[in-house]
Amino acid sequence: MSTDSHTPSLADGLDTSGALDDQIFISVDDHLIEPPEMFDGRLPAKFQELAPRLVTKDDGSQVWLYDGNEIASIGVNAVVGKPPEEWGLEPDRLSNMRKGCYNVHERVRDMNAAGVLAQLNFPSFAQFCGQRFYRTKDKELGLAVLRAYNDWTLESWVGEYPDRFMACGLVPLWDPQLMAEEVARLAARGCHAVTFSEEPSKLGLPSLYSEHWDPFWAACEANEVVVCFHLGSSSSMPVTAPGAPYEATSALAPTSLLYTATDLVWAYFLRKYPNLKVALTEGGIGWIPYFLERTDWVYLRHHHWTGTDFGDRLPSDVFRDQVITCFIEDSAGLALRDRIGVDMICWEMDYPHADCTWPAGPESFAGSIAQLSREEADKITHLNAMRLFHFDPFSRRSRESSTVGALRALAGDVDLSYHHNEQVQGRGPVHATADMLASAFVSN
Numbered sequence: 462m463s464t465d466s467h468t469p470s471l472a473d474g475l476d477t478s479g480a481l482d483d484q485i486f487i488s489v490d491d492h493l494i495e496p497p498e499m500f501d502g503r504l505p506a507k508f509q510e511l512a513p514r515l516v517t518k519d520d521g522s523q524v525w526l527y528d529g530n531e532i533a534s535i536g537v538n539a540v541v542g543k544p545p546e547e548w549g550l551e552p553d554r555l556s557n558m559r560k561g562c563y564n565v566h567e568r569v570r571d572m573n574a575a576g577v578l579a580q581l582n583f584p585s586f587a588q589f590c591g592q593r594f595y596r597t598k599d600k601e602l603g604l605a606v607l608r609a610y611n612d613w614t615l616e617s618w619v620g621e622y623p624d625r626f627m628a629c630g631l632v633p634l635w636d637p638q639l640m641a642e643e644v645a646r647l648a649a650r651g652c653h654a655v656t657f658s659e660e661p662s663k664l665g666l667p668s669l670y671s672e673h674w675d676p677f678w679a680a681c682e683a684n685e686v687v688v689c690f691h692l693g694s695s696s697s698m699p700v701t702a703p704g705a706p707y708e709a710t711s712a713l714a715p716t717s718l719l720y721t722a723t724d725l726v727w728a729y730f731l732r733k734y735p736n737l738k739v740a741l742t743e744g745g746i747g748w749i750p751y752f753l754e755r756t757d758w759v760y761l762r763h764h765h766w767t768g769t770d771f772g773d774r775l776p777s778d779v780f781r782d783q784v785i786t787c788f789i790e791d792s793a794g795l796a797l798r799d800r801i802g803v804d805m806i807c808w809e810m811d812y813p814h815a816d817c818t819w820p821a822g823p824e825s826f827a828g829s830i831a832q833l834s835r836e837e838a839d840k841i842t843h844l845n846a847m848r849l850f851h852f853d854p855f856s857r858r859s860r861e862s863s864t865v866g867a868l869r870a871l872a873g874d875v876d877l878s879y880h881h882n883e884q885v886q887g888r889g890p891v892h893a894t895a896d897m898l899a900s901a902f903v904s905n
Contacts, residue, residue, distance in 0.1 A: 561813070590658045
C-alpha cells in the first residue's frame with residue numbers, strides 16, 4: 462500500500478504481524494454519499510425534471526436542488542482519509558472526498574484496504590431514515606424519488622458487488638401501508654434491512670407507542686426485514702447546555718439511543734411481533750448492561766400496579782431476543798458481552814464519518830480479541846450480521862478469499878496517504894460547538 466513520505470501515513474498502526482489475517486469483518490453501519498447520476502432515468506417521465514440534482518455553484522461548492530430547496534453540505538463529516546486537523550462539517554463537494562465515498566468500485570477498493578468483507582450503507586443526502594423524501598410537498602413525487610433511491614441502491618451499489626454489500630432500504634414514512642408495501646417489494650429483491658427514525662415524534666409523526674405503525678412492523682416481521690434505528694435519524698442530536706463544545710455532543714451521541722432502547726422495550730410492538738428484529742445503529746454497547754438491569758428492576762417493582770405485562774419474559778429478555786446492538790469501539794461493552802447477548806452484537810466501521818476507523822477497522826477490534834473465544838469473535842465480526850440480515854457472501858465467494866489478509870493482498874495499489882482538504886488548508890482550528898453538530902443533523 463503506497464504512502465506519502467511528506468505526510469503521515471494512514472497505514473501507521475496497521476497490523477503487520479498477521480495476527481488478524483484470518484479474521485473476517487462485516488460492518489453493519491457505513492454511509493454512501495449519493496453521486497450526481499443517482500436519479501438519472503429512474504423516475505416516471507412526469508417527475509424526471511423534478512428529480513434531485515447535484516449542481517456546482519459559482520464558489521465551487523456543490524449542493525442538491527430538490528423540492529424547491531437548496532441542500533448544502535453534501536457530505537457532512539465525510540472526512541475519511543483526511544488529517545484530523547483538517548476535519549470539519551465539510552466537505553461540500555465530491556472532489557474533496559475519497560472517491561470511495563460515492564463511487565462503488567472505489568469503495569470496494571477501500572474496503573479491501575481495510576480488510577473488510579462487507580458493509581451495510583445508510584443514506585446521506587436523503588438523511589438517515591429518508592426524512593428528505595418524507596418532507597417532500599408532493600407525496601407522489603416523494604414516493605417516486607424514494608423508490609428510485611432504493612432501486613439505484615439495489616442495482617447500482619449493492620447490485621454491482623452482491624458479495625460485498627447488504628442492502629438497506631428507505632420507506633415512505635408518511636403512510637404505514639405504503640411502508641409495508643415497500644418492505645415487501647424490497648424483500649422480494651433481497652433487501653432485508655430498512656432504516657427508520659429513532660424517534661418519529663420528533664419528525665411530527667406518531668411515536669413508537671402508537672399502533673399507527675402496525676402495518677409496517679407486521680410487514681417487517683413477515684419478510685424478515687431488520688428495522689434499523691440509526692443515531693440522528695430523528696434529525697436531532699443531544700446538546701447538554703448552551704455553549705457546550707462539539708466534543709460534548711459527539712461523546713454523548715451513541716448513548717442518545719438509550720431513549721430509543723427504552724421506547725423499544727416498553728412499547729407494545731416487540732411483544733406483539735416477537736419475530737421482529739430491530740437494530741440500534743451506532744449506539745455502542747457499554748451502557749446496555751446497566752440499562753437492562755434497571756429496566757428489569759423497574760418492571761418487577763412496579764408492574765403489579767401499572768398493569769404492564771411481559772408474560773413469561775422480562776424486559777431484558779425481549780431486548781436480548783429482538784434488539785441487535787452495534788459498536789465501533791467499545792471494550793467496556795465487550796467485557797460485559799454475556800449481559801448483552803453475544804448472538805445479537807455486531808461490529809461497525811462507520812466509513813466515511815469522523816468516528817470511522819478506516820483503514821484500521823480490524824485493528825480497532827484487535828485489543829478485545831484476547832478476551833473473546835474464537836466462536837464469540839466470529840459471531841461479533843461477521844456471523845451475527847450474516848444471520849440477522851440474511852446475507853450469505855460465501856454463496857458467491859470462498860471464506861479464504863474473504864479474510865483480512867486476503868482482502869488486503871488485493872489492495873497494494875490503494876493510496877493510504879492523507880488527502881488534504883482544499884477548503885480548509887491553513888484554516889486553523891475551528892471553535893466548533895455542539896449546536897453546530899446538532900444543526901447539521903437537522904438540515905442533513
